[in-house]
Amino acid sequence: MANAHTSAHSLPATLGALRASGWQSIPVKEELRRNAVARISAGQQLFEGVLGYEDTVMPQLENALLAGHDVIFLGERGQAKTRMIRSLTGLLDEWMPIIEGSEINDDPYNPVSRHARELVEKMGENAPISWVNREDRYGEKLATPDTSIADLIGEVDPIKVAEGRYLSDELTIHYGLVPRTNRGIFAINELPDLAERIQVGLLNVLEERDVQIRGYKIRLPLDVMLVASANPEDYTNRGRMITPLKDRFGSQIRTHYPLEVETEMNIVRQEARTSSIGDVVVTWPSFMEEIVATVSHIARASSHVNQRSGVSVRLSVSNYETLAANAVRRALRMGETQVAPRVSDLASLAASTAGKVEFETTEDGRESAILENIVKTAVLQVFKQRVTGEKIREVVEAFDGGVVLHAGEDVESVAYGAMFIDIPALRDLVSQIVGADASPSVVASAVEFVLEGLHLSKRLNKESTGSRATYRSRG
Secondary structure, three states, rough: OOOOOOOOOOOOOHHHHHHOOOOOOOOOHHHHHHHHHHHHHOOOOOOOOOOOOOOOOOHHHHHHHHHHOEEEOOOOOOOOOHHHHHHHHOOOOEEEEEEOOOOOOOOEEOOOHHHHHHHHHHHHHEEEEEEEEHHHEEEEEEEOOOHHHHHEEEEEEHHHHHHOOOOOOOOEEEEEEHHHHOOOEEEEEEEEHHHHHHHHHHHHHHHHEEEEEEOOEEEOOOOOEEEEOHHHHHHHHHHHOOOHHHHHOEEEEEEOOOOOHHHHHHHHHHOOOEEEEEOEEEEEOHHHHHHHHHHHHHHOOOEOOOOOOOOOOOHHHHHHHHHHHHHHHHHHHHHHOEEEOOOOHHHHHHHHHHHHOOOOOOOOOOHHHHHHHHHHHHHHHHHHHHHOOOOOHHHHHHOOOOOEEEEEEOOHHHHHHOOHHHHHHHHHHHHHHHOOOOHHHHHHHHHHHHHHHHHHHEEEEEEOOEEEEEEEEEO
């Protein structure tokens, strides 16, 4: 009845008007199923902004919704688990009616709380109705060891008791997050960190539909879809999960990092904000984007990196933003208004990587050597894929003839174009990579990429002093 353009003010305001409108009450999982069916039938994605799961995670999630299951997502950090969970609200109806003043979203046709029951008994068809937006039908809690029953289920409100009510009076209860998400979606992040006694209380309210608060037992026939996330290591091994709560989840969905470098590049483009910083416009050559994504992919396969903690896509995003920032800093010092990240900017990745990757080493300083090796491997891998042909030999021959080139942060973009005078074949390689009409800043980036690739493939020598690099023949 309520579509995307409906205003809450135009919807029925009393129980009688609601009945007359033809609105029907259905369980939240049925509501999610109905709206998921509509999207799937129309060939639409369940939600936008989650890339790389089209053939793996999404079919499983669609099955879970169609089956009416509670769901737990298992995956390492940075695999869009929370984003998917929060996006599920988009499958709820835009507006849902409740008895006005209800703290637990009472169904007008079947009120649960004492407040709602008494209001309907007193006013009948004139009982006032208010409308809740889909965004307000979502509750979330990060499971921590200090999470209490009061947080999730509720607690006696001492102020209400002080007002003269008996402790056994249901109206003295201050409801927790789960009852307040009645007829909605409740999510628990890092579920295994929830203390076992709290898990029992959560299971009780979800399965047995009753709860004891300060010795007062009440029935809470809640209608909630439970969604949770967990790290596989904690969920299956170290985590203290009670078996009945595990059994509550009808579907267990394993998430993963992007399987393809191209997918990771698309995610980074979507998430990062680096089109311009101040008055400097940042242009990203595609090979530099690929290097950033490849660094993460190599780290995920490295024996020197702790794979239990994972290598999040956030690493790629942070590295992308750091490279852009370093390039802009260089441009500001050079007085340039357009800039492209270069290979020489990759040295700045140490800061954006340190907090996002756990290295398997106890030696001081070993981390930087591991990271440097990962970055070099990524550059070489992309170089071999991107740069081919006879012109490579001609460039190397020019160096064998005595040409020496300087690169680095203190070299202006236009200076790289001047290198084509000494090595005409270098222009052809750059055109192969970025096209013949590329801007000076992109040309500079491509030249550094070619020079570094030739060095890493053992065709040129490189001498580094600070931010300056000198490339010369290996002869």
